[in-house]
Amino acid sequence: MAKRFSVSEYTDGVLSGNRVMLSRAITLVESTLPSDQALAQQVLDAVLPHAGRSVRVGITGVPGVGKSTFIEALGLHLVNTQGHRLAVLAVDPSSQRSGGSILGDKTRMNLLAAHPQAFIRPSPAGRSLGGVTRATREAMALCEAAGHDVIFVETVGVGQSETAVHSMVDFFLLLMLAGAGDELQGIKKGIMEMADAVTITKADGDNELASRRARREYQNALHLFPLAPSAWSPVVTTSSALTGAGVPEVWAIVERYVQQTQASGYFQRRRQEQNLHWLHETIRETLEAHFFARPEVQQHLPAVQQRVLSGQQSAFGAAAELLGL
Amino acid sequence: MAKRFSVSEYTDGVLSGNRVMLSRAITLVESTLPSDQALAQQVLDAVLPHAGRSVRVGITGVPGVGKSTFIEALGLHLVNTQGHRLAVLAVDPSSQRSGGSILGDKTRMNLLAAHPQAFIRPSPAGRSLGGVTRATREAMALCEAAGHDVIFVETVGVGQSETAVHSMVDFFLLLMLAGAGDELQGIKKGIMEMADAVTITKADGDNELASRRARREYQNALHLFPLAPSAWSPVVTTSSALTGAGVPEVWAIVERYVQQTQASGYFQRRRQEQNLHWLHETIRETLEAHFFARPEVQQHLPAVQQRVLSGQQSAFGAAAELLGL
Numbered sequence A, B: 001m002a003k004r005f006s007v008s009e010y011t012d013g014v015l016s017g018n019r020v021m022l023s024r025a026i027t028l029v030e031s032t033l034p035s036d037q038a039l040a041q042q043v044l045d046a047v048l049p050h051a052g053r054s055v056r057v058g059i060t061g062v063p064g065v066g067k068s069t070f071i072e073a074l075g076l077h078l079v080n081t082q083g084h085r086l087a088v089l090a091v092d093p094s095s096q097r098s099g100g101s102i103l104g105d106k107t108r109m110n111l112l113a114a115h116p117q118a119f120i121r122p123s124p125a126g127r128s129l130g131g132v133t134r135a136t137r138e139a140m141a142l143c144e145a146a147g148h149d150v151i152f153v154e155t156v157g158v159g160q161s162e163t164a165v166h167s168m169v170d171f172f173l174l175l176m177l178a179g180a181g182d183e184l185q186g187i188k189k190g191i192m193e194m195a196d197a198v199t200i201t202k203a204d205g206d207n208e209l210a211s212r213r214a215r216r217e218y219q220n221a222l223h224l225f226p227l228a229p230s231a232w233s234p235v236v237t238t239s240s241a242l243t244g245a246g247v248p249e250v251w252a253i254v255e256r257y258v259q260q261t262q263a264s265g266y267f268q269r270r271r272q273e274q275n276l277h278w279l280h281e282t283i284r285e286t287l288e289a290h291f292f293a294r295p296e297v298q299q300h301l302p303a304v305q306q307r308v309l310s311g312q313q314s315a316f317g318a319a320a321e322l323l324g325l
Helices: A007-015 A019-030 A034-050 A067-081 A106-113 A129-145 A161-166 A205-224 A247-264 A266-293 A295-309 A315-323 B007-015 B019-030 B034-050 B067-081 B106-113 B129-145 B161-166 B205-223 B247-264 B266-293 B295-309 B315-323
Strands: A055-060 A086-091 A118-120 A150-155 A171-177 A197-201 A235-238 B055-060 B086-091 B118-120 B150-155 B171-177 B197-201 B235-238
Touching: A007 A019, A007 A034, A007 A129, A019 A034, A019 A129, A034 A129, A034 B315, A055 A067, A055 A161, A055 A247, A067 A086, A067 A106, A067 A150, A067 A247, A086 A106, A086 A129, A086 A161, A106 A118, A129 A150, A129 A161, A129 A266, A129 B315, A150 A161, A171 A205, A171 A247, A197 A205, A197 A247, A205 A235, A205 B205, A235 A247, A247 A266, A266 A295, A266 B266, A266 B295, A266 B315, A295 A315, A295 B266, A315 B034, A315 B129, A315 B266, B007 B019, B007 B034, B007 B129, B019 B034, B019 B129, B034 B129, B055 B067, B055 B161, B055 B247, B067 B086, B067 B106, B067 B150, B067 B247, B086 B106, B086 B129, B086 B161, B106 B118, B129 B150, B129 B161, B129 B266, B150 B161, B171 B205, B171 B247, B197 B205, B197 B247, B205 B235, B235 B247, B247 B266, B266 B295, B295 B315
Parallel strands: A055 A150, A055 A171, A086 A118, A086 A150, A171 A197, A197 A235, B055 B150, B055 B171, B086 B118, B086 B150, B171 B197, B197 B235
Antiparallel strands: none
16 A cells, blocks of 8 residues: 555645645545545545636547547647646546556656646546546545646546536537547537537648538537527637647637636536535435445345346336335 | 225226226326325236337427427327327426426317327326326336327426436427527427437428428538437428428337337337336435435535535535435
């Protein structure tokens, strides 16, 4: 087991912006050991008054869309010309202890990874979606307390993670490719409607015209869809991490969104709703985990599920049977 | 309290297609009295082997879209020219004990309500969404056991109910109006992506050209969106309950969907998944209801929620505190 520190060592280290202590504090909140979790809660309660002062951006797109290069280009713009301190986190429950399919290899963002104002952290590995999202939300608070005023949360766009990420960020950015038709791009149904902005990536060279056409098509399509509670109309742009074209514009859109929703009060209200959502989500997950861990439930569950699957027993009757054990 | 019958009286009545006994059996499953619920489970277990042989269609659209008239026109087509036996149910948790905003007034579908092959039932009133969806799913099984081979489940398109209805039907139909722009139509974000078909209603008279244009726009937009796991491409049509134009076509689309997904095995697989979904959903709801009903939780919850809302305590720490009570 790695070395553990005291609550005040973790807290002071994080608040002073010490990157090594930030990393170690994140390792602590990712730990599943009960002793670590108790310590982690104390550290979190101590830093929490200093957290929250950031813009949280979820970024999703399937493999091949150029997510790492786009994030690096946008991230360098933020740290080099906007004076921001950026943290890049990831939610990828499929990642294995050996590495993980996203952000496992920091060499894919080596300029950003080496930048003193940037902090990159791969998805916690070997955990359920619930475990990963919990750890990521707590890591986000630690990064904010350490002075990072922009947080990117990256996800892969093909699984259950996007809804979870959408529930922990202020702004949701979807990366798409021109041409492929998004059923080929593998994006899950429903993700499009969560997007506050879509950017068509790799809009350079031979791909530029097709990207502009895709931009118009998606913009027209999104106009047909209902307005979000934020009253924000999603924007579609083109961008190229290679030439840098359109990259600052994406950030300008995020800033405009933040201004507009802070002025309307939606920004703050949404954060409060997200906090309550995670409170209830955690309670729900814990209650379920305890229930399904009970030996008598484990013993009867397979037969009951089989009867429900085959239509021999109603779902509600079966639930009542299991709950009565 | 209304008169109660024996399990075999309810069961025989339902299976013989007796409409009065079907109504009474639905009243029984809607009841929140523990004694009724025990009886209801016995009746459901008895009829369940005879349930499931129907096509279940969710129909949604905001007030003003002409939902009742469309359902009546489509329903009359089914019973008069297709030989079907139709049941029309509704999910509307906002409906009050006094009536309910949808289907509360059967006079809005008086031709269909009077038809011997049709059975219309308003949303159970004065219940939570969980209670309404449970009762509606059980009413669906009773209607199927009574020989209704097409079930419509109507919902209002503006709340949480659509996701629940989507989880209990085979096919999801969205009614839209031309012209208004759907942000004005009030349809909730995400509902569009659940639709297997969209029909632009009131496509008659002065509205016909605009309806055709809306059809093309929505069709183009839906093509940009990802394919559902059913591998079905959503279809957009125009229809008029007034002239009857386009109404049989909507049913032909449902039939084509059923054929295609039964051939691929998706239809059966989805039903099984829905059964399991409702098993887990019921367990989750019951566990939560018990937890939040505990006096010590009720006592501490307001203060804990306040600390989470104001950002003084992390959602996870607060959950741990409540769970430890």
